[in-house]
Structures are given as structure tokens and as C-alpha cells.
Amino acid sequence: MELRSTACRDREPLYMYFYPKPDSEGATRMYKVLIVDDEPLVREYLRLHIASNHPDWEVAGEAMDGQEAWEMLQNMRVHLVITDIKMPVVDGLELCGRLAQTENPPIILILSGFDEFSLAREALRFGVQNYLLKPVVHDELVEALMQVTAQLDRKFHDELAVLAMGKVSKESQTQVVRQFLKALVSENSVEIKALYPLVFRLKVQLIETEGLIMVLDLDEDRLAQKGIPYGDFPIFRFILNQMTGELSEVSGSGFVFLDEDQHICVLVTGEDKNDIEHKCRSLYDKVSSAMLANTGITVSGAFGTFESELFHLQYSHTKAIETLNHRLFSEEPFLFNERYGDVQLQRLAILEQTLASVQFAIPDGNEAAFLMAVKRFFENLPHFGPIHVMKFGLHLLRLLPNGILERQSGFMEGAYQHLRQMHGNPPELSIQAVLGLFQEIFHCLTRGGPEEPVHENEQDIVSRVRTYIYSHYAEPLSLALLAEKIGISPGYLSSIFHKTMQESYIKFLTRVRMEQAAKLLKASPAMKVYDVSEKVGYVSVKHFSHVFKQFHHMPPGEYQEKHLDHTEWPVL
Template sequence: MDDEPLTRQYMRTNLTLLHDQWECAGEAADGQEALDLLDRGQSFDLIMTDIKMPVMSGLELACEVAKRKLNMRMVIISGYDEFSLAKEAMKYGVHDYLLKPLVKEELIAMLDNMCKHVEADRAAQLAYKAMVSLSVETKEQVAKNFLRALVSENNIEIKELYPILFRLKISLIEGEGVIMLVDLDDAQLLQRNISPSDITLFRYIVHQTAIELVIPILGAIVFFDSEQQTTILVTGDDAADVLSRCQHLFAQLSKIILNMTGIAIWGAVGSYEIDVLQLNSSYQRASRIIKDRLFVCEPTLFFDHSYDSSFTSLICKLDHTIATLPATFADSHHLNLTAVLKAIVELMYTETPDQRKVIQLGTYILKRLLALMEAFGQQTLHQALEILRQNTDSATFTSEEVVRLYLLMLQPFLLSINPPSAANSEHEIVTKAKNYIYAHFAEPLSLALIADQSGVTPGYLSSLFHQNVNESYIKFLTRVRMEHAAKLLQAKPPEKVYDVSEKVGYVSVKHFSYVFKQHYGIPPGEYQERALN
């Protein structure tokens, strides 16, 4: 729109000639006339307006369009002496400006550029509409795939799926959440001469039963981890609520599985987290404490919050010793392999082990090796478990017999592995990661994405953060977000809390409010009132 009739006539007559993708769909003599058209429901892809007009200027029009959050692009036309006003209009979402007198080549270039942006906007809108129309089941599957990628530290899938969660506004945690692991008692299965290939069926029964039990539980999601353990995200208002849900769910699941199969199950509840990207920490903690079943006779549910195990050092030594096994596989005489197996047996057994303990430890060794040697799959594990099952008829074993049994059991695994590559400078990696967080904190950020930008693995970056920054990456990210949120809440004129929430990277305003209160001790609304008063 323009208050000069000749200018409007030129654009109306020549617009399509200048660019065949555009046509004049409306015109107005001033900003108020243009606003009246918009308020009557007319929609345009592009608004071209002079910056100085009677009744309502182009700058005022840009402000009104921004307030109405209309999805259209704007271009300001101004003279040289109005250039400062054109720059001011940019803060209202104006996308470009042209200087008077209009130059044909510049006008064509602008129209071509706007055409590309409009087409991109339309494609993004279509993609968004397609996503929000997805079924509840499909959205749940997206959430499951993301959680599976998160706990397995699958960098590629995390980067692909987290922005989708963000766009779909799927908030997996709005208070506190925890990962609970549920696993079969493998020793019982093998003692009952159940074939290792049938263990998958038993795991499926546990998994499906868990899904049926959590259907009425809001905020619970069931999925398999890389070791085919049933993994459950349980959320609630606070830690006490989450704990109560975990206890109730495990008690129900244990009873049903025992009645159906005669097999007991183990469980472990990891650390309580308030950020979805930190659920890997909860999973890792649950994975650690469930290992204590090596020392406990009766299947039970382990808890992180009350965990004070005397077995921590022993488990660390065991895992470290097992990690040395692959390096011995290339020795055709198996002298080093035998020595390591002997060290494992001496570490774990101070007295003659019974059948159950031998099977438990043998199963544990195999699963740890499968995790270390990713080239091997479930078939290799089943072969080794079958060897273990067929050679554990005795009630008790001597240490020498256990070593020979494990040596036989490891036949499918006797291959060499390659050492990991060297890492970059620790200081440079941490600095690069911090700078990336400062620049992108308002975006969906995961440890995997930051690690990829820093050129290291997620686990290594997490360790470096603790060593060099004295806090985890998620605490650092949260602190950066909260400090920026505090500044926005102190701004005048005041911003809406939900706008601040989105600007610092939170899908859910409820989740943002929860984290803000955890950080500053008061809700964001109250913080804003105090700051403004």
C-alpha cells in the first residue's frame, strides 16, 4: 500500500510482468485501510508498504501485523532520510526494505527472494499440519523411539527425533521422571532348561504385560533397550509420586509374570530427573544398581534414592576385568584369557559356587561382552548361553571347573577388538561445547548433538564437563536457560511467561515453570511481579 496513486497503479499493473509468481490481490491508500482488509479476513503472502503514510504509517502497520501474529511477509519502502525508521521496522518482523526511487532490478530480486521464502514457509506449514494430525499411537511411537535412542546414546536418532518431539509439543516430563528397568531372572530360565532362543519370548511377555499395566498411568512409556530389557519411563508430580507409581507397577508386574510363567523378575529405579535429556543418567543409574542381583538371592526392586551398596567397588572391578577379555581373544593358546577368567572367578567367589551363582555370573559376562563387542548380535549370545545351559548340571563347582566352563562358553566370542581412537584437547572440546550452548540454548539441545558439534562421543563429553566445569552439561544448559529467562522476565514491557518459556527452549510452560522454581525458589510469574515492582 502507498498513499501515492501512481505508485499503487504501477505495482498493480506491472507486478506480474516483473515476476510471474506474483499478482496484486489488494491495495490500500494507508495503513488503516490495509489493516481493515486484514481484519476482514483477507490473507496475503506479501505486504509491500511505504513507511510514511497518512492515518497509519507503515511502521505502525508492521507493529499491528506483528501483534496479530499473521503469517505473511512484509517489505518496507522508504527514502534515504527514512532509513532509520526502516531499520526500526525490522524488530516487528519486516523481512526486507527497498529505497526510493524503486529500481526495477532490485524490485525483481526482492520479489524472487520473497517467493522462495513463501514457498519454504508453505512447505513448513504443510509438514507441521501433517505432524500434528498424526495419531496418538504414532506420536507414542515417536516418543518410544526417541527414548530408546536417548538411553542407547544413538547420536543420529537423537538429533533427528528431538526436534520432532519439540514440533509436536510432546513433553515427556512435566514434573519429575525416572527410568525403571525390569529384567528376567536368567538363572531361573536356564536352570529350568529353557532354551536361550525362547528367552526372547519370555521377555516379550514381560514387555507386553508392562504395556498393558501402564495404559491407565499418565506419563508412563514402555520400550526395549539395546539389551532387550523392558525399560519404563515413569513420571509424576514429584519424586514421592514417581516412587509410589514405580513400586505399585513393579508389584503388579511381578505378580502377573510369576503367575503366568513361574519366573521372577528383577527391577531397578534410576535417579529422579526433571529434564527429558537427562533420562539417560537415570537409565545408566538403573543399569548400574540392577547389577547387584549378582549378590542377592531373591529377585527384588532396587532403588537409587536409598542406594548404599557395599558391592559398588566389586562391580567396578568386575566390569574392568571383563573389559580386558576381548584383548585376549587373539591368543590361540588362551593363556591370557584363562588367566583373566581365573581372576574373575577369584574376585567373585570366596567359597564354592552353586549352580545358580555360576549361571548368573556367566550370563553377566556374556551380556557385558555383547555390549563391548557391538559387531555381535543376539545369535552369538544365544549360542554362548546354550553352551552354559548344557554344561551346568552339577549342583556345585570348583573354581577350576568354573574357569573351564567359561572358557568353553566364550568360544563364539573369540575374536579380537580394536582400541578406541585418541581424543582432542579436553579444554578445547569443553570450550567449544559451552560456546555452542550459549549460541543455541533456545533450540532443542541434546548431549548427543553438542557432542557431535564438538567432535567427540556423548559419554566422553559428559565426563569432560564434570571434570572441567564441575557440573553436568544439563545443569550448565539449564543454568544458561534460567539466567536468560530471568532477564526476559525483568524486561519492560513485561513478556508473557509462555513466550519466555519458548524463547529459552521449553516445549511446555508447565515444565518451564517447574524448572524455574527449582532454580530460583519461586515461580516465574511471582519472579516477574517482584522484578517489575
């Protein structure tokens, strides 16, 4: 086995000398020990005992005194030194003192006579962790070596963990931290248990002295006023997340992550409360200005409670989400804090009661309970106009997919269109007008559930779907989107489409796309394949080519070449 010099050992991580050179049977971790004693019989006993009882240990050498041992250690690296305390030339105590001054000193096990106990105790100040009395007892030696082996195993695995984490890219490290923070504020104990050791290994300091969670979100009523389709809201949320992450990284404001409801969250830390609040306001101003300049959409935000413990951040997040709901009572975007009076807190309590009531009323089909809850909410506002109605309605729609509408398939777009009608209404609305609107929304959200029959002719439904596919085949189309456009559940649409067309909607969509691709390739020989791919709704040209070859039995490029002479080729 190769012995490494002192010069090498200080530059190499532990794993370099824990393993011998690999052979054909694979590497086995071995630990090395140097035996130092002026009595040959003691050295022989220790050597034979270690060789026969400890297969993971190798005796790397023997020395008669501390000076000989010291010279040997200049040219070898060992994990353990077993040394007598009293020896000629250089005794064990001086050897311990010399080794304590080196980098990465080995573990030392002292052998001492009963009358040398005071010397052995003095050696403890040099980092000696254990000692054995002479004559050495077999069981005590076994126990001592087991303890040293366990200690070295832990050190070895720590080194490997540090090495592995050091090779993780910065992007991956950031992703680990984001996932951990998301799990933390969501109180997901399974993910917290899995991710916290990784964050610890990355040595990420999440909280300095204090910190809080700031939450940012789009003002969805502005999206509605601009006529943005409800299905495109996630695109703007993605833009907000990217902008927040980039601006936070530039300013060093904090860690940005998404919670389970897709709110943009920022863990902001600092020297004290004033420093943290200043960072929050500065980041909010930059993000909201950038969003307004680039998209025309405003942003509201809120920050939660100050916390000094990492695992208390879920309280800060909860308070931030609760505080953000103050935007439902405001007409302008703002960065809200938790310092509000009794009136505002009472409104939040009524909002919470209202949302709880409507979420029970919708699956039960209880229109009276639904409208009564809505009425109670608006009657407790000092004044309200179209913007307040839109804010409340959009907030309601966003909450419902997490439970009720996810099971019932939705009809979100229809309800959203009713809310958009509020834009342009007079600034003052009557309770009756508001209740009329929410009555229509209630009907949108409760009609056509999976257990309810659909009275429209199935042939007509399938015909409408086919027409929509032919008109929008270049767009991302899912079964859920098609069902929402028609106003039925995805399960019902899938069933009647397959029954009517004798093929699934996805096979039909693929066939339409491939037929259109073939027409484009024949009609425009100079068109690039990747352009054709995009025009028929494929993001990946590789995926498009694979599907095209399966459908037309040749790659798109070859298909295009065959039609350069404008001869007709049958479309299958």
C-alpha cells in the same frame, strides 16, 4: 485465481491458500501482495517491478488508501501488504493497527518519506517488520521481497510438517519416540540426528522438570530353574516388554522402550524426585506382580540418576544398568537404586574386571586366564551358592553374543545346560566345584569354531540334522538353531549339508514340509487348509499356499479336492 474470504481463512491451514487450484501442469506455490498507496505512479512502479522480477509473487489488488485496502481485505487473503504511511481517509499507521488485531495477519512492508521516519518506527509496535524509504530503490525492494519470501517459505514448510505429523498414527508416533530414546541412551548420533526433529514436531514433552531411566529385566535364573530352553528367553522378554508398556500406559508412568541389549527401559518423569521414585516403585510392583502371576518368572529392576536435561539421559541409563548388576549378589528380586556403600561398589568393579578378562580369554582359548578371572570374582563374595553361580553364568552368556559368540556361532545351549545343573545343588559350594563347572562351560564356548576342523563324520552330522528336521519340521527352524543343536558352526553345517544332500537345508526343510502337507490333505479331506499350514510350520496360510502351489503345481485346496475319492496322487 480464487480469492478466499476472511471467514474461510481462519479455518484453513496455510497450505490451502499457498497453492492455487491444481491444473494439468501441476500446482505452483504463489504468494499474494496488496499494494496500498495514494500515488498512482508508485502503485504502477511496484506492480510492474513485482510482475517482472518476482515470478513467485502475484499482485492481488491495489488500493488508494487504508480504508479501501481494509474493505478489500475482507474478501481476499494476501500474504503481504505494501502500504504508504501517509494517506487520506485511513493512513498506513491505522491500517497496520487494524490488521494487527486480526488472526493470521499478513506481513506488512511500510513505505515512508525521510521526514516520516518517526511514524514508520511507531508502526513497528503493530508487528511491521520492515520499511522502505521513498523514492523506492530497486535493490532495496528486491532485498525486502526476498526476505519476506524466505519467511513465508519457512512458515509454509512448518505448516506442512505439522500437517504431516498430525496424520501420523498414535502407534507410529509412539514408535518414533521409542526409537529416539533407544538412540539417545545408546548415543547413536546418526539416529538421534534423524529422529529428534520428528520428536520435536510431535511436541512430545519427554522431560517435565526431572526424569530418570528405570531398567527392568527378567531374573533368568528363574527361567533356568523352570527348565525353559535358552532359545525361548526372548519370548518371556517380549511378554515383559508388553506388560510394562500396557501397565505404564494405564498409569501414565512414562515411555517404555528397549535398549540395544533388550533391557526394558522406562523414562519416568514427574514433579520432583520423590514423585518420580514413587512412580518407579509403583510401576515395578505392578509389572513384577503381573509377570509372577502370569508366567511364574520374577523381575528385577534398577533406576538411574535424576536428570533435568533430555540429552543427559544416557548417564541415567548407564547408571541404571550398572546398578542392576547388584542382582548378581542378591538371591531375591528387587528394585535397586544407586545408593550403595563401598563394599557393593567394589564388587561391581570386580565384576566388570572379570567380564572384561573372560571376554578376552574365550577367543584366545586361554583357559587359565578364564578360570583365574572367575576364581577372583567368587573369592570376593562373602558367600555364594548355586543361585549366584547361575546368575553370574547367565549374565556372562548374555554379554558374549554381542561380540565373541556372534562371530564364533555360539554353543550357548550347551553352556546353558551346564549352568542348569546348579539347580538342586547344596546351598554352599566350593571354589573347586565352581571352577570345574566353568571349565566345562569354557570348553562349550571354545570348541568347534569356524577355523577348527570338526572330527565327527560329515555323513553322521547330516544324518542327525535330517533326523532332527523330520522330528521338528512344524517348529521354527533356522540354520543357526540346527548348528547349535549339533554343536558346529552354521557355515560348516551349510557346506557339508549341501555337499552331502545336493541341496540346501532350507530346500530340504521345505520339501519335508510339503510332503507332510500333502499327506495331511490326502488323509484328512475335512481338514482346513489353514490348519494344515500350521501343522507343517507356516504362520501365514497365504505363504503356505504359494509354496505348496510351486511344489505340487496346484493350490492346496484343489489338491485336497482331487483326493476326495481317495485315489492315489504321486508326491513329487
